[in-house]
Structures are given as C-alpha cells and as structure tokens.
Amino acid sequence: MRGVWTTDRVRAAEQRAFTRVPESRLMRAAAFAVAGEVAALLAERTGGVAGRRVALLVGAGNNGGDALWAGAFLRRRGVAVTAVLLAPERAHAEGLAALRRAGGRVGTELVEADVVVDGIVGLSARGPLRPDAAALVERVSAPIVAVDLPSGADPDTGAIEGPAVHAEVTVTFGGRKPVHVVGPGAIASGWVRVVDIGLGAELGEPDAVLLDRAEVARAWPVPGPTDDKYSQGVTGVAAGSATYPGAAVLASGAAVLATSGLVRYAGTAAEVVRTRWPESVATGSVTDAGRVQSWVVGPGLGTGKAGRGVVAEVLGAGVPVCVDADAITLLAADPALWDARDPDTPVVLTPHDREFARIAGEVGSDRIGATRQAARTLGAVVLLKGNSTVVAAPDGRVLVNQARSAWPATAGSGDVLSGLIGALLASGMDPWLAAGCAAHVHELAAEIAADGAPAPASHIVDAIPAAIRSVRAS
Numbered sequence: 324m325r326g327v328w329t330t331d332r333v334r335a336a337e338q339r340a341f342t343r344v345p346e347s348r349l350m351r352a353a354a355f356a357v358a359g360e361v362a363a364l365l366a367e368r369t370g371g372v373a374g375r376r377v378a379l380l381v382g383a384g385n386n387g388g389d390a391l392w393a394g395a396f397l398r399r400r401g402v403a404v405t406a407v408l409l410a411p412e413r414a415h416a417e418g419l420a421a422l423r424r425a426g427g428r429v430g431t432e433l434v435e436a437d438v439v440v441d442g443i444v445g446l447s448a449r450g451p452l453r454p455d456a457a458a459l460v461e462r463v464s465a466p467i468v469a470v471d472l473p474s475g476a477d478p479d480t481g482a483i484e485g486p487a488v489h490a491e492v493t494v495t496f497g498g499r500k501p502v503h504v505v506g507p508g509a510i511a512s513g514w515v516r517v518v519d520i521g522l523g524a525e526l527g528e529p530d531a532v533l534l535d536r537a538e539v540a541r542a543w544p545v546p547g548p549t550d551d552k553y554s555q556g557v558t559g560v561a562a563g564s565a566t567y568p569g570a571a572v573l574a575s576g577a578a579v580l581a582t583s584g585l586v587r588y589a590g591t592a593a594e595v596v597r598t599r600w601p602e603s604v605a606t607g608s609v610t611d612a613g614r615v616q617s618w619v620v621g622p623g624l625g626t627g628k629a630g631r632g633v634v635a636e637v638l639g640a641g642v643p644v645c646v647d648a649d650a651i652t653l654l655a656a657d658p659a660l661w662d663a664r665d666p667d668t669p670v671v672l673t674p675h676d677r678e679f680a681r682i683a684g685e686v687g688s689d690r691i692g693a694t695r696q697a698a699r700t701l702g703a704v705v706l707l708k709g710n711s712t713v714v715a716a717p718d719g720r721v722l723v724n725q726a727r728s729a730w731p732a733t734a735g736s737g738d739v740l741s742g743l744i745g746a747l748l749a750s751g752m753d754p755w756l757a758a759g760c761a762a763h764v765h766e767l768a769a770e771i772a773a774d775g776a777p778a779p780a781s782h783i784v785d786a787i788p789a790a791i792r793s794v795r796a797s
C-alpha cells in the first residue's frame with residue numbers, strides 16, 4: 324500500500340530528518356529530482372534539453388527554494404532559466420545565489436518558456452492563491468512541473484478556490500499528501516512522482532493508503548481445490564422495483580461475475596434477473612431467499628414502505644450488508660431503522676455526495692476528513708463515490724481509489740459497484756478492504772468497457788471478468 328500523509332505529519336518527519344541531515348541537503352535532493360522531471364518533460368515536448376527555456380515561479384518559502392535550486396541544476400544541462408520572484412526580498416537566499424552562480428536570470432515578469440516550474444507555495448499554503456500569485460498563474464500557457472504540490476490547491480484536502488496551477492507533473496517528497504489523491508487538487512497535480520529524499524523512514528503510519536493492484540489481486544477471492552459454491556459465499560441482492568428492474572439486473576450481474584459463489588436475488592424483478600442471470604436463484608422476497616453470507620440492499624429499491632421493510636429485514640439478518648442508493652435515503656429519513664440494527668452487523672454504506680449529505684451532512688471540501696468522521700459516527704464502513712473514491716472504516720482506516728478515467732460516471736454504474744462489494748463481503752473479506760478492492764475493479768471494468776467511447780453500466784458489468792483477469796495478471 325502506498326501511503327498518504329497530512330502536512331503536520333510531514334512537518335514532524337521533516338524535523339526528525341533534520342537531526343540527521345542538514346535542511347539544505349534535503350532541499351538539494353528535492354530540487355535535483357525536480358530538475359530531472361523538468362528535463363524529461365522538455366525532452367518529451369521539444370525533443371531536447373540544452374538550449375530550451377524554463378521559467379521558475381518562485382514564492383517566499385522553501386518551495387521557491389526548491390525551484391531555484393532546480394533552476395541551478397538545469398543550467399548545468401544548458402537550459403536557459405529565468406526565475407520570476409513573487410517576493411524578491413524574501414526569496415530563498417541560497418537557492419537564488421546558486422541560480423545566479425549557474426548563470427540563471429532573475430526578474431519579476433513572466434517570460435516565454437517551454438516548461439514552467441511552480442515553486443510558488445508548497446506545504447505552507449493556506450487559502451486561495453494571493454492576487455499576485457493568481458495573476459501570474461493565469462498567464463502561464465506552457466506545461467508546468469509543480470514542486471511538491473500544485474499551488475492554489477489545499478495541501479490537506481485538495482480543495483481549490485480560485486486560480487490554481489494545473490500541472491503535467493508534480494514532484495513530491497517522502498510521500499503523497501491528500502492534495503495528490505483527492506479533490507480537484509488530485510486532478511491539478513497531474514502525474515505524481517514521489518521522491519524519497521530521506522524522509523520516508525521518518526513518516527510513520529500513513530493517514531490514508533492507496534491500494535496497489537497487486538494487493539487487490541492478492542485479496543480477490545478465487546476458488547480453491549476444496550471450495551464449492553457455498554463455501555465461497557452466497558450473496559443476497561435485494562434491489563430493483565417495478566419502476567427500476569434494471570438496477571436489480573446490474574447489481575446481481577456484478578455479484579455473479581465477481582466471485583464463483585452463488586447469488587440469490589430477492590425482489591420484484593426476480594423474473595428479469597433470472598432471465599438475464601440464469602445461474603442466480605431469484606425469489607420474490609428476502610424472507611423466501613434462503614441463507615446468504617451478505618446482502619446488497621438499495622439499488623432501484625424505491626423509498627416507499629415496501630423498501631423500508633426490505634432494509635429493516637436485511638439489517639436484521641446478521642450478515643454483512645452493503646447499503647446503497649435508496650436504502651441510504653431510507654436510513655437517512657428514518658434513523659430508527661438504523662438504530663434498530665444489530666451494531667455487530669458489518670455495514671458498508673456507498674453514498675454519492677447527495678446521499679452522503681442525507682446521512683452525514685454536507686461533504687464539504689475535506690473529503691477524507693468527512694468520510695472518516697461519518698464512518699466513526701455511523702459505526703460503518705463508508706465509501707464516498709467520486710473521481711477519487713474514499714473508503715473509511717469506523718476504526719479510522721482510510722483508503723483512496725483514484726480513478727484513471729471518468730468512464731464510471733454513468734447511470735447505473737453505482738449499482739454495479741454495490742454488487743461487487745456484496746460478493747466480496749459474502750466471501751468473508753474485511754469490509755473496508757472489500758469496498759476498496761471493489762472500487763478498484765469497478766473503475767478498471769469501466770475503463771475496459773469504454774475503451775475510448777462511452778459505455779453504459781451493463782457493459783461495465785460485462786467487463787468485470789476482463790478487469791479481474793487484468794488485476795490478477797499484474
């Protein structure tokens with residue numbers, strides 16, 4: 324798992340590192356890595372490095388110092404470097420001297436450049452960019468390499484208010500920060516390269532993690548020699564209604580394809596589910612469904628009395644439950660339903676922002692913080708949907724799944740996700756990990772289904788085997 328650390332944790336690690344290594348050495352190591360990425364981008368975009376032009380946007384702190392030192396390293400490779408100082412009297416003195424020694428130019432106006440280095444502000448960024456910095460950023464048209472993070476984005480939330488740098492590449496130090504993985508800042512970061520300049524060992528336990536594909540592969544349940552359809556977990560799907568039978572088909576299909584266990588469908592769409600997924604066992608009600616090891620409840624269920632009864636029954640069944648869509652709305656409208664559940668029943672709630680607002684209040688700009696808080700308060704795993712999906716457990720664990728594309732953003736796609744989660748819960752997987760692995764495969768299936776053109780949710784279901792195959796081949 325790759326870690327994500329908040330700025331206060333990075334600051335603490337920095338202080339510990341300074342007892343071993345002087346600050347200036349850490350800065351030069353950081354700057355050297357930035358220079359390497361700038362050179363690579365120059366080569367990619369212009370076919371060379373020597374003779375190309377780089378502009379440095381330099382703020383008042385060490386982020387600007389990194390940029391100035393990177394400029395000095397680039398001068399050694401024959402690059403024409405001009406530093407634009409936002410606060411000339413406060414620019415990092417050593418970095419400025421190094422750039423000048425190396426033959427770099429220094430000014431206050433933006434010049435034409437092949438690549439721009441963003442050293443306006445880093446870990447100390449607070450609030451939207453100040454007007455002078457914002458005006459400078461808005462004039463840049465060349466590709467940008469951001470030092471540590473894209474200026475204008477909040478380091479700890481990825482929130483952006485007002486103008487901000489949109490980088491091709493961000494070079495960050497020690498480990499990722501929240502800005503690199505959630506919110507608009509994650510998109511503004513571009514491709515993120517993490518360089519361990521000696522901080523890594525000091526960082527300690529991360530505040531959040533990103534699942535690697537290999538970890539998803541290891542966790543994904545596949546049948547062993549002694550398995551049968553029951554031992555792999557039976558998934559119950561309580562979804563769909565006369566108005567929305569499609570949701571039942573999508574959620575059941577995802578569960579059918581996710582593992583080799585059995586799927587039992589319970590609801591008014593039994594006929595259509597049986598026809599589309601003949602391997603499932605479809606009945607009209609949860610009471611008649613038989614034994615299951617997990618339930619998925621909510622997609623297309625409706626928010627009426629019948630739906631409420633289904634949610635109540637499923638929450639009382641004593642097995643892990645994935646609560647999605649209409650079931651979330653029902654729980655929000657009727658807290659007694661939630662309070663009546665057995666608190667030992669593991670629950671995964673999968674809201675999008677509007678559903679989240681109903682059960683836990685507005686998400687706000689801190690998506691990780693809001694999800695973690697909701698998981699603690701509700702005593703359930705909460706999966707907050709979006710371009711970056713955030714999954715928090717009641718014990719404080721948080722993982723983030725960053726989508727590589729926005730293809731999952733299509734009608735019915737959430738129903739597919741809930742079916743995947745249900746199947747993994749039935750296999751006995753830890754609910755937090757199950758939600759994370761499902762989000763990973765869901766998003767990959769959407770990308771495979773789309774293959775460059777919009778694909779509906781039913782095609783995402785069809786691509787689940789290819790996604791699992793691809794994960795397992797990693």
Ligand SMILES: NC(=O)C1=CN([C@@H]2O[C@H](COP(=O)(O)OP(=O)(O)OC[C@H]3O[C@@H](n4cnc5c(N)ncnc54)[C@H](OP(=O)(O)O)[C@@H]3O)[C@@H](O)[C@H]2O)[C@@H](O)CC1
Binds near residue numbers: 349
């Ligand atoms: N972690 C590590 O191990 C290492 C860290 N290193 C580097 O140090 C960086 C952190 O440096 P830092 O602490 O000196 O501050 P930094 O982010 O440059 O801010 C500078 C000044 O910006 C200002 N400012 C604030 N908000 C603003 C806004 N919205 N819009 C405009 N301006 C704003 C504010 O100025 P003030 O309020 O004082 O006027 C602030 O003092 C870190 O990101 C990394 O690049 C590496 O060198 C090596 C190892």
Ligand SMILES: Nc1ncnc2c1ncn2[C@@H]1O[C@H](COP(=O)(O)OP(=O)(O)O)[C@@H](O)[C@H]1O
Binds near residue numbers: 712
């Ligand atoms: N911009 C986006 N980029 C990537 N994935 C997205 C984006 N927006 C939404 N998603 C994903 O698409 C799915 C949408 O689910 P949901 O909103 O429940 O849709 P529906 O109710 O139509 O099934 C979620 O898995 C969510 O994380």
Ligand SMILES: [K+]
Binds near residue numbers: 444474
């Ligand atoms: K920056």
